[in-house]
Amino acid sequence: MAAESFDGHHAGDQHALGESLGPVVRQICDGRLGPIEWFRSVWQRGGAATGLATWTDARIGGVPRPVMVKLPIGPVEFGWTVQLGGVEFDQFDAPESCARPTPRVYAAGESVGGYDLAWVVMERLPGKPLNTRPDGEAFERLIRAAARFQRDAANARPIGTAPNPPDWEAHVAKARQHLRDGVVAEPQRWNEALKRVQKMADRLVERWAARPINAWCHGDLHLGNAMERGGAESGLGAGSCVLIDLALVHAGHWAEDALYLERQYWGHEQALCGVKPVSALARARRELGLENGEDHSVIANVRRVLAAACVPLLLDREGNTRYVHGALEVLERVLPQLARI
Numbered sequence: 617m618a619a620e621s622f623d624g625h626h627a628g629d630q631h632a633l634g635e636s637l638g639p640v641v642r643q644i645c646d647g648r649l650g651p652i653e654w655f656r657s658v659w660q661r662g663g664a665a666t667g668l669a670t671w672t673d674a675r676i677g678g679v680p681r682p683v684m685v686k687l688p689i690g691p692v693e694f695g696w697t698v699q700l701g702g703v704e705f706d707q708f709d710a711p712e713s714c715a716r717p718t719p720r721v722y723a724a725g726e727s728v729g730g731y732d733l734a735w736v737v738m739e740r741l742p743g744k745p746l747n748t749r750p751d752g753e754a755f756e757r758l759i760r761a762a763a764r765f766q767r768d769a770a771n772a773r774p775i776g777t778a779p780n781p782p783d784w785e786a787h788v789a790k791a792r793q794h795l796r797d798g799v800v801a802e803p804q805r806w807n808e809a810l811k812r813v814q815k816m817a818d819r820l821v822e823r824w825a826a827r828p829i830n831a832w833c834h835g836d837l838h839l840g841n842a843m844e845r846g847g848a849e850s851g852l853g854a855g856s857c858v859l860i861d862l863a864l865v866h867a868g869h870w871a872e873d874a875l876y877l878e879r880q881y882w883g884h885e886q887a888l889c890g891v892k893p894v895s896a897l898a899r900a901r902r903e904l905g906l907e908n909g910e911d912h913s914v915i916a917n918v919r920r921v922l923a924a925a926c927v928p929l930l931l932d933r934e935g936n937t938r939y940v941h942g943a944l945e946v947l948e949r950v951l952p953q954l955a956r957i
Contacts, residue, residue, distance in 0.1 A: 634665030634687060640729045641685065641737075648673050649723070649737060652685050664689050671722045671737060675705040682742075683722055687735035693863040694734040698724045699772050700765075700862075701738060714845070717764035717859055741858055743844025750839055752889035755877075757857045758842045759893060762834060762873050763900035765859050769832035770906075776867040778829045784922050785817045791928040800928045801937060802944060809947040813925045816954065820918050823957050827869045827915045830907075835864030837873045838880060870901060870908065871916050879923055883942025914957065917950045924950075 634654040642649045652667035665687055670680035689697070701721035703713045713720060719738040726734045746754040792810040795803045813820070834841075842857045874893035881888050894916050898908050927943040 634667055634685075637687060637729050637731075637733070637735075638667065638685070641687065641725075641735055644725060644728065645671075645723050645737065649683070649685070650680065668740065669737075673705065673722075676708050681722075682740035683737050684719075684740045685735065685737050687728065688733035689736055690863055691734065692865055693861070694724070694726070694736065696769070696862040696865050697721060697736055697738065700768055715764075715856070717761045717768060718862065719858055719860065741843040741845055741860075743857075745840050746842045746844065746857060747839035750887065750889075752891055754839055754842075755888060755891040755893075756896065757844075758837065758839055758877070759874070759891070759896045760900045761842055761857045761859050762837055762897060763904055763906070765834055766831045766870055766873070766901065767904050767906055769865070773832070775829055775832065778867045781821075781825065782926075784821050784824075784926075785814075787929060788813050788817055788922075788925045791926055794928045794931075799931060801940065805948075806928060806944055809944060809951070810925055810928075812951050813921060813947065816957075819957055820922055820954070823914070823918050824922060827918075828909050829867050829869065830909060831868060831870035831872075833866055833868045833870070833872045833876075834859055834862070835866050835873070835876070836861055837877045869912070869915055870906075871897065871912050872919070873897065875916055875919050875923070879920075881942075882924075882946060883936065883938035883940070885942070914954070917953055918957070920946055920950050921954060 634652070638652040638654065642652070648671055650670040650672065652669045654665055654667040667685040669683050669685055671683045672678060672680045697718065698721055700718040701716060702724075703716075703720050707713050708720065719741065721736055721738045723737040724735065726732065728735055746758055788810060792807065792814070794800065795806055795810075800806055837859075841861045842859055845856050845858050871894050874897040878888075878893045894912070898912065901908055924943040924946045927940055931940070
């Protein structure tokens with residue numbers, strides 16, 4: 617009988633859901649998965665219950681290994697987690713397996729307890745998120761992991777179709793209208809900058825739409841989504857890290873991950889410790905033998921302008937005064953560089 621769908625759960629129910637279905641997951645895993653200690657993960661915005669357990673398997677030495685259990689897990693995250701982290705057990709501790717840029721997967725399934733709820737059991741990483749030590753080396757490790765992710769994802773699947781873009785021109789018009797509400801500092805400077813964006817909006821949108829779709833992007837690249845693997849077994853040394861939370865993976869231009877990271881530090885650029893994300897990712901990709909294509913600096917500037925021009929619309933989420941001022945400075949600095957696109 618086909619599994620039922622389970623649509624009645626909410627974010628607040630995930631802990632109870634995990635406790636309810638955890639024994640079923642353990643049964644599916646034929647006794648290899650130990651008791652699960654479910655916890656509430658404050659950094660997750662919703663979705664999965666998360667638990668800690670051990671995995672004991674004669675195929676990999678029979679010694680209990682720390683693992684993490686997540687359920688339910690959405691289809692995008694499930695697909696990429698399993699595809700990039702799935703390892704045959706006779707190769708589980710091989711250097712190339714330990715060098716993967718995403719967690720290795722011990723077990724996974726797309727239903728549990730008669731419900732269409734995907735779940736995964738994956739390695740529990742011994743290190744801490746890189747945001748606990750946000751220095752220049754942490755950013756470099758994050759960017760190297762992003763390059764490895766883009767390489768492995770492209771090897772795993774043909775590059776797909778990019779998501780439909782926002783209506784950029786409408787958003788810019790609304791942003792300019794929003795200035796009249798009196799909630800945006802420096803409204804005259806913003807108005808002048810947005811007028812310039814509107815005059816060239818059709819060219820900006822056309823140039824962005826014409827960008828090469830040449831990578832699978834992580835989609836949520838920041839220090840909190842990178843964990844240290846470390847240790848001799850990683851095959852990469854103490855500088856390695858692993859990307860987690862793959863729910864926003866999408867096809868796009870490779871620079872989108874770097875631009876996403878960069879935008880989080882508008883107005884706080886000193887926190888990047890001198891690292892320039894787009895240049896650093898371009899370099900890391902070249903070191904892996906990946907092609908970056910031409911004009912990626914122009915493509916990056918187009919995306920910077922389109923994103924910065926929308927900031928007045930996002931004050932409920934991005935209301936930090938320094939951030940908003942930083943976005944304005946990006947517009948004023950980058951627009952002259954795009955005069956001839």
